[in-house]
Amino acid sequence: MSFGLFSGVTVLLGALALAGVLFGLQFLRPRVKVVQVATALFWQQAQQQAPLRTLWQRFRYPLAWLLSVIIALAIWLALAGIQSSANSSAERHIYYLDGSVSMQVGKRFSNARTRLINDLEQNPGAAQEVWFGGVTPSLIAGEDASAALIKARLESLTPQSTLTAISEFARRMAVLNQQKSIVIAYYGMPLRASQFARLPQNVKLIQRFTAPAVASNWGIVNFGYRAAASGDPQRVDVIIEITGDTAGSTVPELSIDLDGTPFTLASAERIADNTWLLSNLALTDSPGKLSVRLHSDDDFAADNSATLTLPAMPRITVYTGEGVPLAMSRLVNLTPRLTAVAQNAQVAVCLAEDENCFAQGLTHFLFAKDAGQEGIVYKADSTAAKLAISQLWQRQGWTAEQSLAALSVNEGEQRSVLFSLAAYEALSKNQDRRLPGLLVHSLYWLTPVAAASEFAAVGEPLPTLSESPLPLSVGEMIMPEHAEISVSLLNRTVTDSMTQPSVTEIPSATVNTHQIIWPWLILLALFLVLAEWLAIVRGRLP
Amino acid sequence: MSITFLHPYYALLLLLLLLPAILWLGRRSKTSLSVLRCLLITALVLALMQPVWLHSSTSAMRVFIVDTDSANAMEDAGAEQAWLNEQIASLPQTVAVKVIQIGGMPLSLNRGEIKRLPSGVNEGALAKVVQQALLEIPAHANADITLLSDGLSTTNNWAAALAELTSKNVHLNWAELPATATPLLSKLTVLPARIGQALTLQVSAESLSDASQWRVDVVGAEVSVSRYIDPRRAQETLNLGTASVPFSPLAVKLFEIQGDKQIERDSRDIIAVSQPAITLFAANADKTAVSALQTLVGDAITVTSVSQYNSFIQGINASEAIWLNNASEKQLSEFQQQAIRAAVKQGKGLFYSGGEMAFASGGMANSPLAEALPVTLTQTLEKTEPSVALAIVIDSSGSMQGKPLELAKQVARLAVRKLNPDDQVGIVEFYGTRQWSVPMQPVKTPENIERAISRMQSMGATQLFPAIQEAYFGLKQIPARYRHILVITDAGIEEENYQHLLRFVAQDQINVSTVLVGSDTAREAQMADLANWGRGRYYSIADEFAMVELNFHKPAEQPEPVFKQGAFWLQGEKSERIPPLNGYAKINSRANAQTLLSEVNASDVVMASWQYGAGRVTALMTDPIGNGTERWQDWSEYGQWLGTQLSEVADFAPPVVMSSTRLSDHVLVTLRVDQTTDRLKLAQLNAQTGQWQEIAVEQRAPGIYTASIAASLDEAVMLRATVDAKNWYAANSEKEGWFNETRVSLAAKDALNRVVEQSGGKHLTLDTRELPAVKADLALKETLLYPWLLAFALLLYFAEIICRRWPTASINPGAR
Incomplete structure (x- = not known):
């Protein structure tokens, strides 16, 4: 037995105090003295001679006292919130309402919520916690919360565009409650057998509500970009993949737009079943939003659209030192992506002997007067950089035999380019038309475009931004540098699971932890109060 | 703000049953008593309906994580507890407090709920502890988390924790505890x-x-x-x-x-x-050469030959570098050369080596491959006069007496004078028998030979047949480029099967020419036949005015020899110690090429290299398994050195780049390939069975694939990616990216600092007396009203008793 509001000692003391007070009130019983008069006409005389009631008399009606004590105690114990003891303090019972993206279908979420509320109402005495599995699992109501509060809080919830976190939630609860066993009543999407298999040992998962599978579903599962295979640094290739019911239903139409401007998919190459490749998409000066929409009328709409943030073409700041060929300065001024600055540039273009050069830029393009220096030497800081420059030369056709400057690719701690001044002057004198492209692409190579995230899927780390937060839900995500990235669902497991039924059976009831008793005591008190009143009005009780 | 009844149907009980009953029963009692009793019943029924008052109220919470697992825990525990209690005491009562303690002696707090986690929980990852602390924060509460720790988390992966902090708008403060640097x-x-x-x-x-x-x-x-x-x-x-x-x-x-x-x-x-050994395609080498090179370079390189593939192109595609040794135009078709050149442009490496054949006489100077080489293949031709061996058969029989013999001698002398000192000559005279008047010998002293010719005298009969045989046997062993028999006679020869003999001689690459001296033209046809059978020429010299100079030399043009032999010391770009070379081809490197090895004295280039398109080409001007490098066979580091040279030309860029991130229960693998390919496969090695199990990959962007592999922290993951039938390997070691507990780098603090900053929290110390305030937020709360109603009911009951029993002066009309 336990009490909700007071401690046991307090309840005992209160009970004794009530009994004592009621005992004392018994002595308040008025005494009536009989005055005999000769005739009823002498009632005035009798009234005047009648003594006042006294406040004290000896205790005469123990049964009346007992009845009042019972009534008072019933009310007092109800006030104290008497309840039966919890079956076991070694168990913790949790109701978990899944608010993930899978619950956005039709009335899945509202039905799950209704079932949860019904279960709560059917177990009024249960010490139950209610959790909501949204973007992060959150405690909606603790053990002492009433159904009214729980219901009010649940009514304001809606499913969110995030992945279900029930497995991770179970794991965390297991760690936090290592000495207890945890029973989770789950209200949500159909769970797979593998999710049950990965549960910690002290966690038991009971699926109290299973959302029904949808009849069919098509969804976008992959949407990402990468630097164009053509080698043009101002272009990217994009891949789009969809998946869905392949038996019976036709593939829905796709539409794409870039910053709201639609464009045709006719140029997209179909590289596999339901997979398209958009090649050489041009980048602009500002980040672009590439959106794809699947025109499908299935019930699950969260995977019917996706948005990709394309990077902006950054401007490269260039510092040109003294003595640098004038044509180079002109080239910097004429090239849209390049901006001439006086200091703190990304690339410093100088003569190799210029000692001030190294402080002016993060990377360096140097003209060497050394006669031993032939052609162009690229110092690459990684294998990828070496490959990039070799492939650039190969794609541009600047192979050594075509009398362009000789190419050497070496390793270095930092990227740099060393161009023989003699070779440069020879090309310039011949007005070699390849020279401007060679210079510009070398500058581009020195400042590779900082990779934004090639794709952003909910629940997956961003591929190139290792210190960024994990995307938890669909929408715009603010990165530490205040840039925005669009996060999309892009989850094949979710898309495929929409049409799959659950593998578990639903047990008949959850475990009740304890019974509340005080309402019965109130009913008892009511009955006794009524009985007492009846006795009082009939004069059976003083 | 509203009042809700959990069980509203109890109102029916009130309205329909109890109140009327009370009033009717108490119709003769004092009104006050009835009213009190009704109020009592009403209070009890309302309590039974369990009214709840829902209202908004400010709600704030502060969660403290006390990492007493740190190395300084025992020393600073008292200071930490004092600081903690001080901070908690300074919080208003409206702020809920929860404390999560990791390891260490139990803390004693003046206020707040404390939860203790065992030491080493979450493998020491503070990010996970923060995520668990987030579970303590209800949805409706505004809260922050203060972490008391030295900041040495066993992993720097804060992505998920940071995302959850941001999502819940919870600031993470860090009160830094001193950390002891551990080796x-x-x-x-x-x-x-x-x-x-x-x-x-x-x-x-x-x-x-x-x-x-x-x-x-x-x-x-x-x-x-x-x-x-x-x-x-x-x-x-x-x-x-x-x-x-x-x-x-x-x-x-x-x-x-x-x-x-x-x-x-x-x-x-x-x-x-370790990635698989480089595959070197020996495009023109036979099995012996392949085997010799393989033995030399060992396991570092796998040398393959054309016979191992279905086609030449397949061999190129399956390898990272190509080796051509002593290549010639006859060995490699134009198609094959074009294929090699195209492959090099695309990124394959080419190692071109050899001697005279490769760089001069092989005819590669005008081949498609020539432009890809870092050296200029020689086209200089020189005129050569191949050596000649001449056997002069002179008829010194009696019929030659007089003028014919003189003419014959003159022809012989003139023929000898046309020979070079390196040529060989012999003179057979026949006069019924045959003899070598001048045995086959070099023409070092032509005057002696001429004297011998002059001493000839005519005598005897004519027996040409055995003389020709004699001359043939004399010439047969002579290793000259051209071998001739010159028959000078007046054609008075015996009948023999000259045709058979002369054809036989001609088959041995020995030509027979005839000279008819004298004026007897009747035998011309016979002599012409002899010359015809012997694949030679027929000359008729009737008198001294018809004298001809017979020159048996055939000047030829051939590429100037470039191979130098001797003992040549070399100097390398990397100053390595290399034994002398026995021979190399003297060739000029192109202006743009890099000289890797040169001969010390003459500064001739011995090895050069350059970039050709996306690939690299290195030329070694000697045969790595031939006579030129004979001394190198005893060089213990030769194989390693050669392997290094071959490796450096090989296609250095693997077609797939694998990276992996280890999370606590799985490893996320990312694969990047150069182009969209559907031939990428990923497999994981089962450490127990040694079998490879295929792992499904998902293409997220062009050429970017991901895979998720379930693995605990203590489980190493070994992977194999297969692209274009070639395997590449990667591994994620157990606990990769994680430190051992209590062996954490001080750099881990930087990661925590960044998370604190990004979440909007503060970096503090134990000297900080005031934590940043938590802004309380309005949240929906409840107040249960039934206890108040029951207390009211209790008071009403007492009031009714007192009212009923209080002494008054009135007489109870019902009493006697």
Whole structure:
């Protein structure tokens, strides 16, 4: 037995105090003295001679006292919130309402919520916690919360565009409650057998509500970009993949737009079943939003659209030192992506002997007067950089035999380019038309475009931004540098699971932890109060 | 704000039953008593309906995480507790407090709920503890988390925790506790290597005391290396020997040496990965050459030949570099050369070696491959006069007496004068018998030969047949380029089967020419036939005015020889010590090429290299398995040196780049390939069974694939990616990216600092007296009203009793 509001000692003391007070009130019983008069006409005389009631008399009606004590105690114990003891303090019972993206279908979420509320109402005495599995699992109501509060809080919830976190939630609860066993009543999407298999040992998962599978579903599962295979640094290739019911239903139409401007998919190459490749998409000066929409009328709409943030073409700041060929300065001024600055540039273009050069830029393009220096030497800081420059030369056709400057690719701690001044002057004198492209692409190579995230899927780390937060839900995500990235669902497991039924059976009831008793005591008190009143009005009780 | 009844149907009980009953029963009682009794009943029924008052109220919470697991826990526990209690005491009562303690002695708090987690929970990852602390924060409460810790988390992966902090708008404050720097292995990097190449491990250590000596031991199945580390530099590069398998598990231990004692301070298990050996396609080599090269370079390179593939193109595609040794125009068709050149442009390497054939006489100067080479193949032609061996058969029979013999001698003298000193000549005279008046000999002293010719006298009969035979046998063993028999006679010869003889002689590459001296033209046809059968020429010299100069030399043009023989010392770009070379082709390198080896005295280029398109081409002007490098066969490092040269031309960019991130229960793998390919496969090695199990990959962007592999922290993951039938390997060692508990790098603090900053929290110390305030937020709360109603009911009951029993002066009309 336990009490909700007071401690046991307090309840005992209160009970004794009530009994004592009621005992004392018994002595308040008025005494009536009989005055005999000769005739009823002498009632005035009798009234005047009648003594006042006294406040004290000896205790005469123990049964009346007992009845009042019972009534008072019933009310007092109800006030104290008497309840039966919890079956076991070694168990913790949790109701978990899944608010993930899978619950956005039709009335899945509202039905799950209704079932949860019904279960709560059917177990009024249960010490139950209610959790909501949204973007992060959150405690909606603790053990002492009433159904009214729980219901009010649940009514304001809606499913969110995030992945279900029930497995991770179970794991965390297991760690936090290592000495207890945890029973989770789950209200949500159909769970797979593998999710049950990965549960910690002290966690038991009971699926109290299973959302029904949808009849069919098509969804976008992959949407990402990468630097164009053509080698043009101002272009990217994009891949789009969809998946869905392949038996019976036709593939829905796709539409794409870039910053709201639609464009045709006719140029997209179909590289596999339901997979398209958009090649050489041009980048602009500002980040672009590439959106794809699947025109499908299935019930699950969260995977019917996706948005990709394309990077902006950054401007490269260039510092040109003294003595640098004038044509180079002109080239910097004429090239849209390049901006001439006086200091703190990304690339410093100088003569190799210029000692001030190294402080002016993060990377360096140097003209060497050394006669031993032939052609162009690229110092690459990684294998990828070496490959990039070799492939650039190969794609541009600047192979050594075509009398362009000789190419050497070496390793270095930092990227740099060393161009023989003699070779440069020879090309310039011949007005070699390849020279401007060679210079510009070398500058581009020195400042590779900082990779934004090639794709952003909910629940997956961003591929190139290792210190960024994990995307938890669909929408715009603010990165530490205040840039925005669009996060999309892009989850094949979710898309495929929409049409799959659950593998578990639903047990008949959850475990009740304890019974509340005080309402019965109130009913008892009511009955006794009524009985007492009846006795009082009939004069059976003083 | 509203009042809700959990069980509203009890109102029916009130309205329909009880109140009317009370009023009717008490119709003769005092009104006050009835009213009180009704109020009492009403209060009880309302309590039974369980009214709840829902209202908004400010709600704030502060969660403290006390990491008493840190090294300083025992020393600073008192200070931490005092600080904690001070902070809690300063919070208003409206702010809920929860404390999560990790390990250590139980804290005693004046207020707040405390939850204790065992030491080492979450493998020491503070991010996970923060995520668990987030669970303590209800949805409706505004809260922040204050972490008391030295900040040394075993992993720097805060992505998920940071995302949850941001999502819940919870600030993470960090009250930094002092951390003791512990010596540890902070970074272990295995440099890229291929099977057969040296495995190199870079070891970085941290917090090494100058007062002790420090040693790193690396132990594996085939590796056992120890190296002392300079505590000031704290970095070493260890050569672990040659890799022979793709995965080499290694145990790396850090020892502190104090006198005679050695104490293990840290240990890590890693897996060194070696990529498959470079495949070198010997495009024109036979099995012997392939075998010789393979023996030389060992396991570092797999040398393949055309016979191992279905086609030449397949051999090119399956390899990273191509080897051409002593190539010639006749060996490689134009199509094959074009294919090699195109492959090099695309990124394959080419190692071109050889001697005279490769660089001069092979006819490669005008071939498609020539432009890809870093050297200029010679086109200089020289006129040569191949050596000649001449056997002059002179008829000195009686019929030749007089003028014919004189003419014959003159012809012979003129023929001899046309010969070079290196040529050979012999004179057979026949006069019934035959004899060598001048045996076959070099024409070093032509005057002696002429004297011998002059001494001839005519006598005897004519027997040409055996003379020709004699001349043939004399010429047969002479190794001259051209061999001739010159028959000078007046044609008075015996009848023999000259046709058979002369055709036989001609088949042996010995030509027979005839000279008819004298004026007897009747035998011309016969002599002409002899010349015809002997594939020679027929001359008729009637008198001295018809004398002809017979020149048997055939000048030819051929590429000027370039191969120099001797003993040549070399100097290399990297100043390596190389034994002398026995021979090399003297060739000019192109202006843009890099000279890797040159001859010391003449500065001739012996090895040159350059970039051709996306590939690299190196030319070695000698045969690596031939006579030119005979002395190198005894050079113990020759194989390694040659392997290095071949490796450096090989396509250095693997077609797939694999990276992996280890989370606590799975490993996320990312694969990048150069272009969209549907031929990418990923497999994981089952350490128990040794079998490869295929793993599904998902293409997320062009050429970017991901896969998720379930694996606990203590489980190493070994992977194989297959692209274009070629395997590439990667591994994620157990606990990769994680530190050992209590062996965490001080750099881990930086990661925590960034998270604190990004979440909007503050970095504090125990000297900080005031934490940033938590802004309370309005949240929906409830107040249960039934206890108040029951208390009211209790009061009403007492009031009714008192009212009923209070003494008054009135007489109860019902009493007697």
